[in-house]
Amino acid sequence: MKTVIIDYGSGNLRSVYRAFERAAKDSVIDTSVIISDHANDILTADHIVLPGVGAFKDCYDGLKAKDGVFDALEQVVMLDKRPFFGICVGMQLLATIGIEHDGSQGLNWIEGEVRAIKPDDKALKIPHMGWNKLDFTNQNNSHPTLEGITIGDAGLHAYFVHSYQFEVKNSTESILTTDYGQKITAMVAKDNLIGTQFHPEKSQKLGLDLIANFLNWKP
């Protein structure tokens, strides 16, 4: 198998790369992990990972500026339905629109808007930075990529660092939330897509388990 981590000039790709390599090795999953910005690598990948840190618009524009990457993504994710994992701003890009300074359209693969976190409690710091708990958005939720991972107060923490949040339109597409003065979307899923607001590559065992499940996922 082949896993491609899309390089569009954003974020700490090496961390993501190392976490995917480690998860594959620990769980004896036969996949080669590559970092690439070539459409051809995306078209031939079995798993597609979109990382991202920084500003929504910069990330979207950066992705768009890569030759053929957009079309390749549409092909493998939307038409071929291969497993896709968006991380942090890579998850937020799935939204319809990102509302920052000017506003920017997103991929619109999961309907919703990305907005600044504005806690009612003004003493809460922004960015939301550090380790926080995960809860199912709806008690009956489950997802194949969460198999064997305990969610809720008895589960492990996940590492977050972000100032914006994904407000998902269709609540069934929000799988996990975290509490930071309000419910904040922590994981989204729809068909062959998943995305996490937290950083699995920085979340120790919980993150590595999630990545391993993703690599074994057959949506």
Next chain:
Amino acid sequence: MSNFLIENQGNNKLKARVIPCLDVRDGRVVKGVNFVGLKDAGNPVECAKVYDAAGADELCFLDITASVEGRGTLLNMVSQTAEQCFMPLTVGGGVRAVEDVRALLLAGADKVGINTSAVKRPELVAECAEKFGNQCIVVAIDAKRVSQDGEPLRWEIFTHGGRTKTGIDAVEFAIKVADFGAGEILLTSMDRDGTKSGFNIALTRAIADAVNIPVIASGGVGNLDHLVEGIIDGHASAVLAASIFHFGDYSVEQAKKHMHSKGIAMRLDGYANH
């Protein structure tokens, strides 16, 4: 009031962080970590692995290398550490330009600390935040009290390891760099650093209350109650300590359990889980 008091957290489950800090020079840990079973206490990668397994919430490397050659060694070291630790890593020291930040991020740092250069030219903070996102820009502020007894408290920024007085008000500077897009402030009270007499709580609180970004308290930790004070009284989001962990006085796990027992929301599930 601290956001991390369990009884007042309400619908917020974010945890306070404990961050061990390692001083490195030419790719080696300066004050070796005193842990049983550690083969090479001066090897930063080995030390990082120990702290990773010990439940540290993040790790900080402070590079005190003076030479240009040492920078290459540092990048190599960061890259090796990031290969084996799946936890957030902050690297500071000697960052002068956007290119230095880029090199450290590419090597595998998650956040980069900017110190003296931000004092000389605060615009650097804005340039880096714009390029890499504010989440990865930590401004390290070294401050010392300059007011006399009986005067209203006032602290100034000091550079060059506390030797050079800048005349810049620490609280005003913190507000300025937060406006410029810093994602976090690492605040070291220079009059406490190395004293083991506890954080400068008045300074920590003055800055934590003045900005809307997280503040890491640093400088002066001698026992576990000092960590508690940093969060509860200083209103910090995280506490950084070096020697109490390195010399084996206390483990990270002991520190976190103690803080939890004093009512602070802590992550207690990170020990040796991979």
